[in-house]
Amino acid sequence: MSSIPSLLRDRIAATPEAEAYRTPSGDGWTSLSWRATGERVRELALGLAALGAGPDRRVSILCSTRLEWILCDLAVLSTGAATTTIYPSNTAAECAFVVNDSGTSIVIAENDDQVAKLRSVQKELPDVTQVIVIDGTASDDGWVIKLDDVPGKAAAEADYDAMVDAIGEADLATLIYTSGTTGRPKGVELTHDNWLYAASAVRELNLITSDDLHFLWLPLSHSFGKLLEVVMIDIGTPTAIDGRLDRIADNLGALQPSFMAAAPRIFEKIHNTVAATQQREGGAKLKIFNWARKTGVRVVRARQHGAPIPLTTKIEYAIADRLVFSKLRARFGGRIRYFISGAAPLSQDIAEFFDAAGLTILEGYGLTESSAGSFLNRPANVKFGSVGQPLPGTEVRIADDGEILIGGRGIMRGYHGLPEETAEALEDGWLHTGDIGELDDQGRLTITDRKKELIKTSGGKYVAPTHLEGRIKAACPYLSHVFVHGDRRNFCTALMTLDMDVTRPWAEAQGLPTDPEELRAHPRMREEVQKAVDQVNADQASYATIKKFSILSQDFAVETGELTPSLKVKRKAVEERYGETLDSFYDGQA
Incomplete structure (x- = not known):
């Protein structure tokens, strides 16, 4: 073949x-x-x-x-x-x-x-x-x-x-242009053998x-x-x-x-819809949902640490499953063995919620330049917050500066017509991913952030924005996107966008305006977002906490240029479009 x-x-x-x-x-x-x-x-x-x-x-x-x-x-x-x-x-x-x-x-x-x-x-x-x-x-x-x-x-x-x-196996099969979160898109050359390797590794x-x-x-x-x-x-x-x-x-x-495989945004949307529905209904249903969630997460975290689960907790979890989680599984057809998540970081809070519901998400990692699949959590060895172990045949190294380097048959032939960029990306025969990460004692990779997206505050402290963004979104079901800012600034700030499909029914039930421009400035809306920010800030170092935020009236979108087609945020595009808002957070600051 x-x-x-x-x-x-x-x-x-x-x-x-x-x-x-x-x-x-x-x-x-x-x-x-x-x-x-x-x-x-x-x-x-x-x-x-x-x-x-x-x-x-x-x-x-x-x-x-x-x-x-x-x-x-x-x-x-x-x-x-x-x-x-x-x-x-x-x-x-x-x-x-x-x-x-x-x-x-x-x-x-x-x-x-x-x-x-x-x-x-x-x-x-x-x-x-x-x-x-x-x-x-x-x-x-x-x-x-x-x-x-x-x-x-x-x-x-x-x-x-x-x-x-x-x-032949070395013949070019696919040209996929990188989404261009920074700079000009580059055509990634992937051969038939690249794809055959990736498929065989998954089969194995x-x-x-x-x-x-x-x-x-x-x-x-x-x-x-x-x-x-x-x-x-x-x-x-x-x-x-x-x-x-x-x-x-x-x-x-x-x-x-x-x-089913999906990008994290889909799982966030599902989670937020469920959570917002329960909050809107309130009363006994909300209390049962919150109790079931806490019980489920307690079981999930015990499993993650290999700790014994007390009999009373097992009984509580069985009740939580019958009252809440089984109904959620039924909404997805009742036969899901697991989901696969890739293309962007998945919040650990979201992963724990789905696992508690019996809908385990196996997070993976790869780049277009590595034929999409390089790492994947295994069902029997899931570690939430990590992207799992390398696929069979994929090699990995962590460079001195923390950058993840990948080798193996899945690595691209090069960038189309760009020999200098190809040589830089494939220096020493390893794909330089541009991501920062670390391996645990079982070879599971945890990605801490993009090398080029790490925020370095004016005080010299490094902050991983995507980690904070995922946690805030998980804490507030009404948010669609969170953008953390603070590079070369003396503190971190954030832009928030509302998921109006989820937020509108809640706003109507609360007697709040449903126009995004009016709703974003309403004290009740800001209160909900502030609660999520405070919750996440509580376990962050001071330099990594969000000091100020603004809720935008318009969501990020592919059509308006803030998102790539694979739903990743174009950080430079957001900073350029909302530069005045971001600058206003620091007015009067040295």
Whole structure:
């Protein structure tokens, strides 16, 4: 096996009639077998080859998470070409940059809206010979054709096999552009072998089987989503696909999956919704919920430390489970064995809450440059606050300054067209992650912060902002984002944004204004946020406490530039946009 298409071919031969994918159809779901998947990929691959896709060529996919994304990706790879991923939330200018920098000649776009972006910059895309639209209309000038009209589908099976056989493990498979929290996005070159290694390493852990049902909503433009695509082919696990964020909760209940991966923001949202609902109802329900939570966390922490759990606590926990936690599990379909979290740090408070509810979150860690997966907590050896042990075959070192260095087959080939940046990132044969961390005696990694994001106060003290941000969000269910500031300042401050989906029902019940601009300044709202800040400040060193904060009227968003498409905060963008507010915290300070 030397490529992802050959992996797919082996999967089809092993389990041709087993379910591969499940996709929304009307009010229900439609299944696709591995054999049917292979037929659709083969036909599309031959059509793409007729349009010029092949070795040393690039095909960009500009589409949200859906079945067609995976089919197109596998078809592109089958021609010997490489897939360039583009987030559907990218602007026209951002799309043009990725298309041109990658050398893309064919773009597969989801719909007419995405085509319109390309049309608006068409003169800047001289190398694009064809745009293929999945749900949309063809153009009179032939530049845009429909996916169903891709030519060349009648070519012989042998032609497809010959294309696949010619692909080598060192050939480029994917170009994924870093989200650019700082500076210009860089195209990360990942080979077929990078992905095959990552998938085999996950398989070796025996966490996932072909009897599981995987629910996939993560952006396939992101390396985490792409890793899951390849893992499921390797193991033969069926995947239900629906990238609509507003459908996650309903889909979990309807599909009853056994596992799902997500970014921490999703788990925060679920936690905050549950907590806010209980606070809004108040009375006996709130008392029972708070008691159940404290009981559950007490059990979780005892397990974490290997301490015995008294019989009385076991009985209390059983009651808490029946009254509270079992109902929460039922909302997620009742079959979840565990969640997997990655892409950003997960608050330990959130992890403990879910574990108490019998919904363990296995936090992992990796970079686009390491094929997304490098570390993962194991179910029998979970340490909350850590990202677990390295995947089999991944090597790790901690540099003298605390930076995490990673080695192994999952490490990228380099940054596209950027030899100096590549040499810097892969100095001495190790990937320099830019993250600071430490290993425990069992080889589990704890990440303390980004090397470039550590705050150094004017007093010379270092503060890890993401740790504080996660804890404050966990302490106040009404918050969507927290941004801690204080680099080269004499104390730390914070910007807060409200999660209005959670906050609005509470505000209505309290008789408070529901307009974010009015609500953010209301004494009752500030009181709720201040309680969370005080709670977190209580166990922090003085220099790491939040002295002042401001609640913003508008949440951070991808569209307004404060978040990356994978929902990470762009720190520089926030500091630039809200510079006056941040500066005002320090008025009159030396």
